[in-house]
Amino acid sequence: MRDLQPQAGQAQVLELARVAARDLLAPSATENDRAERFPEEAMRHLARSGLFGINVPKAYGGLEAGVVAYALAVRELASACAGTTVGLMVTNMVAEAIARFGDEAQRQRWLPGLLSGAHAAASFCLSEPGSGSDAASLRATARRDGDHYVLDGTKAWITSGGRAGLYLVMARTSPDGGSRGISAFIVEAGTPGLVATKPEDKLGMRASVTTQIVLDGCRVPSANLLGAEGDGFKVAMGSLDGGRIGVAAQACGIAAAAQRCALDFARGGRADGTALSEQQSTQWLVADNAAELDAGWLLVLRAAALKDKGAPHSREAAMAKVFCTEMASEVASRALQVLGEAGEDSRHSAERNLRDARVTRIYEGTSEVQRIVIARECLKALS
Numbered sequence: 426m427r428d429l430q431p432q433a434g435q436a437q438v439l440e441l442a443r444v445a446a447r448d449l450l451a452p453s454a455t456e457n458d459r460a461e462r463f464p465e466e467a468m469r470h471l472a473r474s475g476l477f478g479i480n481v482p483k484a485y486g487g488l489e490a491g492v493v494a495y496a497l498a499v500r501e502l503a504s505a506c507a508g509t510t511v512g513l514m515v516t517n518m519v520a521e522a523i524a525r526f527g528d529e530a531q532r533q534r535w536l537p538g539l540l541s542g543a544h545a546a547a548s549f550c551l552s553e554p555g556s557g558s559d560a561a562s563l564r565a566t567a568r569r570d571g572d573h574y575v576l577d578g579t580k581a582w583i584t585s586g587g588r589a590g591l592y593l594v595m596a597r598t599s600p601d602g603g604s605r606g607i608s609a610f611i612v613e614a615g616t617p618g619l620v621a622t623k624p625e626d627k628l629g630m631r632a633s634v635t636t637q638i639v640l641d642g643c644r645v646p647s648a649n650l651l652g653a654e655g656d657g658f659k660v661a662m663g664s665l666d667g668g669r670i671g672v673a674a675q676a677c678g679i680a681a682a683a684q685r686c687a688l689d690f691a692r693g694g695r696a697d698g699t700a701l702s703e704q705q706s707t708q709w710l711v712a713d714n715a716a717e718l719d720a721g722w723l724l725v726l727r728a729a730a731l732k733d734k735g736a737p738h739s740r741e742a743a744m745a746k747v748f749c750t751e752m753a754s755e756v757a758s759r760a761l762q763v764l765g766e767a768g769e770d771s772r773h774s775a776e777r778n779l780r781d782a783r784v785t786r787i788y789e790g791t792s793e794v795q796r797i798v799i800a801r802e803c804l805k806a807l808s
């Protein structure tokens with residue numbers, strides 16, 4: 426796509442991401458996917474490039490470059506390795522939550538270390554077995570005990586579980602409070618009572634490690650409470666609103682990689698001396714892909730620009746997420762069609778792109794949940 430010209434600060438972040446995608450992620454993406462290997466050293470390099478805190482104030486070690494810059498970087502990185510990129514996205518989300526909801530002492534305590542690469546990642550622990558979309562029904566508890574809280578419960582499908590240095594954990598401080606009874610805590614890795622289980626064996630995003638996090642009498646100082654008691658759901662939903670723009674950008678990166686793969690293949694010669702690109706059926710497939718890719722990216726840019734301005738953006742973020750993540754599966758599937766039998770071969774990225782695309786329709790709010798958000802906002806606008 427001929428992109429709208431990014432502003433100077435955004436272009437700098439994009440360049441950092443381009444170099445990292447080319448030199449750090451792309452060379453090992455296929456192997457990390459096959460071996461389900463979490464690229465710990467690459468993650469620390471990404472942190473040292475500043476890419477763990479793209480939208481975090483410079484005072485705490487971030488790039489303070491905004492959401493459009495973040496989307497540009499995520500798209501670029503995801504086109505090389507979407508699995509590594511999801512670890513980076515969740516880490517940015519946790520860093521932004523600490524910057525936004527933490528007090529000054531908490532920001533000083535955790536952000537500089539996280540953003541400098543002292544940890545390979547941070548984790549966001551909201552989902553539980555039996556509470557995914559309906560996050561307000563979560564059952565993990567945090568019981569006050571003097572100047573500590575004691576956390577108990579199980580978190581499910583946690584990105585970078587067991588590899589993260591910091592865990593942002595949502596747990597119930599009031600049994601009857603519904604979403605208002607939930608609080609957010611920072612738990613440092615190594616805190617007794619926090620254990621990551623065996624990694625999940627996933628269809629896609631296999632360079633990202635995903636585990637359950639079991640909290641069993643896990644004592645954290647009350648100074649680790651992020652925001653006020655009862656603010657946890659607000660912390661979680663505020664983070665996911667922005668996170669969805671990231672997932673939409675990630676889906677655009679995955680789709681762009683699949684389309685590039687299809688174009689490269691179509692331009693190549695065939696045994697009979699003609700190129701696939703001369704066939705109208707191939708041209709239709711790549712044309713549909715190109716149009717949908719551009720439409721999706723424009724939705725991402727709109728949502729990101731609104732967030733950068735501090736304007737309401739829930740509807741636009743949900744639109745970008747549902748459109749781009751469903752588009753990515755379609756685009757990757759068409760790319761495989763162009764490749765024919767070669768599409769089944771893992772030496773071409775398209776089959777990994779198709780597998781990676783699928784889960785973007787699930788995490789950080791399913792497609793159905795995004796449609797609920799969009800419809801609610803449309804109906805609110807009418808009343």
Ligand SMILES: Cc1cc2nc3c(=O)[nH]c(=O)nc-3n(C[C@H](O)[C@H](O)[C@H](O)COP(=O)(O)OP(=O)(O)OC[C@H]3O[C@@H](n4cnc5c(N)ncnc54)[C@H](O)[C@@H]3O)c2cc1C
Pocket residue numbers: 515548549550551552555556557558559581582583584585627630635784787788789790791792793794797
């Ligand atoms: C690879 C991966 C990584 C993840 N990483 C994290 C992470 O780091 N942190 C974290 O907290 N979570 C994480 N998750 C969990 C993810 O956020 C949840 O899977 C997601 O929220 C959906 O929840 P669920 O799987 O329980 O599905 P459910 O909520 O049980 O939904 C099942 C189906 O029912 C539909 N549905 C549910 N409720 C409604 C409704 N009210 N109206 C219409 N349809 C509905 C859904 O759209 C879906 O199609 C991850 C998941 C995966 C697969």
